[in-house]
Amino acid sequence: MDSIISYFLICWQKIFDYKGRARRLELGSFILLTIIMAAGFQITEQFIKEYIYSYSDLLHFDIFNITTKDDYVTKQHIFTLHTTSYVYLLLSIIPLLSTTARRLQDLNKSKYWILYLLFPFWMILIAFIGLFIKLKFGTDILNIPWLEKYWLYIIVPFLLYEILLILKLLFQEGESEENQYGQSPK
Known part of the structure; x- marks a missing residue:
């Protein structure tokens, strides 16, 4: 009996195997369970840090906004990615590829x-790194005046295009017969 967990484990077993073919369910279950596990790691680490044992997290990734008004500096947290989620997501890149x-x-x-x-993905990553540097250090590394105003209009089409490519991979039917890469995984 095939289940989502078995397909997820197949992805980890074939971590360096680039030969053969994979079903839609294999890729979809890997993406779904990776997101669920990363969220679980995130929630668990936040719970431990808040209620059980407060510790200094050296490897966390904070995204925050700093505003100054009337000589007061306000730091507003937008999102924090904790160490376990960070490490798990980095390790998951290899079987995902x-x-x-x-x-x-x-x-x-x-x-x-x-x-x-x-x-x-790389275009979006470069934009978020530039945004992070600007929010964290208050400096614009590209120093392009119109980019500050219109960066969202540049990133959103790339993000939508990436989402459509992923959906195509997840929902397009593979070839039912044997092709040059091997037998059908069904």
Whole structure:
């Protein structure tokens, strides 16, 4: 009997396997359970830090907004990614890439199409790093005046494009017969 957890574990077992094909359910279950586990790690670490044992978290990733008004500095936390979630998400990148490559091969595309799939991701990542540096240090690393005003209009199309590519990978039917990458995973 196939279950979401078994497909999730298959992704971890085939962590460095870029040959063959992967089903839609394999990629979808990996993404779903990775998000659920990262959220669980996040909630658990926040609960431990707030109610059980307060400790200094050296590896957390804070996103906050600093505003000054009438010589008062206000720091407003927007989001915090704790150490366990951070480490788990970084470790999950490797099986995600291998599963995505095998899923692309199920669609009869080369595994190198993953570079095309990751292009919007890198653009979004660069924009968020620039935003983080601006919020954290108050300096604009690109120093482009119009970019400060219109950065959202640049990032949103890339984000929507990335979401559509992921949905295509998740919902498009793979080839039912054997292709150049192997037998159908069904």
